[in-house]
Each structure stands twice: as structure tokens, then as C-alpha cells.
Amino acid sequence: MSQVEVARLVLRLLKIEALYTIAIDRTEWQLGTQWVNVLMLSIAYRGISIPLLWTVLDEKGCSDDAERKEILQKFIDEFGAQSIRFVTADREFCSKEWLKYLIEKRISYRLRIKASYQITNARGAQVRASRLCRSLKINQRQELRGKRLLWAQAVFVAVCRKEDGDNVLVIASEQSGRILLEYGERWKIETLFGILKTRGFRLEDTHLTEVERIAKLLSLLTIAVSWAMLAGELEVQATPLKTKKHGRLEKSLFRLGFETLRNCFCQLTTNFRQKQRFQQLTLLLSCT
8 A cells, every 4th residue: 555545544544534733753763873764744633643644764864845845745635735724843844945835835834943043023123033032931931913024934923931941932824822732733743753663663673774664664553553543442432541630541542552452462362352352443444
């Protein structure tokens, strides 16, 4: 199956409909002297992101504008720009060319920018972006009034002054009153990377370095992530997850589903009840 076919499959399996919140990010790991570097486009879904498209880069380090445009354009060609709620990404993915591309395509965005970028203040003067946080108290958030100019493009800005000095500055295509919260959807792809790697499928332990093989394996893992989410959703129908004192669930839907599938596989040959359970879980992968 091609990446696009896998993308269409998981959207049908999980019954995810537009508008989609798209998170784009990159993960890498080292095997000996060789680096594996993956640029990924995902959509936010129930506490994590579901991978849809990816590019395995043949070198260490940041992706470039052409690679980012290519992966997003591939999504647009298949699902349409109108299906996108907004695109969110970290500082690595905010450049003059990338911002221009999103605006030309009329795609909404929530992008974190670097503190060193030059942007206009309330009086229209060019200042270092970090100065927009100067009047804020520690941990205070604010969505600035009116548009500001960044690289001659009109953007809306939300800021948060952090205690450690690493201030959060996010630009958006429109003012929503929730820009920082919406940008926070980006963190779901970090959760996904943890699931694919050390906290789940341990992708880096496969020792694969060939671009084609890694790309094919990611297709299988995308289906596996979706299957685990479906299994988790099935489990909570019978036994709802408890909420802890801090307000979070005792475990995520993915973790619940992942453990359900793992337990089933481990006892498949010795436990008749698990054989029946396996048949039920397998039916989750049917789109009919």
C-alpha cells in the first residue's frame, strides 16, 4: 500500500473527519555513525497524533522548505486544503518561505517563532520578537491586539513569558482567543514519536537505516497505532478509565489498547478466551 492509501485507510478506521488539525515535526535517531531522520505530517486525534505522511530524509538535521512544502502539498492534493483546520509546528518549521507558502495556499496556521526574529510592535516599529513578552509577568499569557508584520506578512501573535526565559511566541493566521492552546495541539506529535519509539514500538531498535525499508515499516506502524487506539476505545466501552486526582486519566487510550493487544498476542496459543478476543480485535481493522 502507498502512504496515501494507508492514510485513507486509517482515517476510515478511526472515523476521523475534517476539519483536520495538522501537526508537522521531525524525529531522528542514531545507529552507530548513521542517522535516521523522519519528517512527518500527522493529524491530532484523542490525545495523540496519527501519522499520515512522512519523508525519510537522507541526512541529519532540519528539513528544508522544499521538503515541508512537498509533504503538505501531497496532503492537499489528496484531501484538499479546505479539509485543514490549521497547521501547527515548532520553531524549526517557521521560515519566510514557509509562511508565504501557507498564506498563498490560504491555509490557517499556528506556528511558534524564534525570539530573535524581527517583528513589528504595537507602534509599527521593527523589534526583536522577544520584546513582545517584556511587559508580561512570569507564566502570563496574552494574545496581542491587531496584526503585526513578520517578513512583510500580516500575522496575529500570542505570547507567554516563561520562568526559564524560553518565551513562547506563536503567530497565527487569525485571532481566536485560543492561539496558544491551539498551538499546544503540536505536542500530540511528540506523544506519537514516543509511541513509535521508546514508549511503544521501539522503532529505533529495528536497526533499519535504508530509507525505503523505514518508510514501509512506518506504514505498518501507522496501522498498528490506529489498531491500538481502536482497541483502547473498545475497552473503555466495557470498563471506563478512572480519572486521577490531577484530572488526567490513569492511562491513555493508546496505552490501554496497546496493552490489550499485547496481552492477547502473548496468550493467544494458551488461552481460549484470548483466541475469541483476538477475533473480536481483528474485526476492528475492517472498514465494512
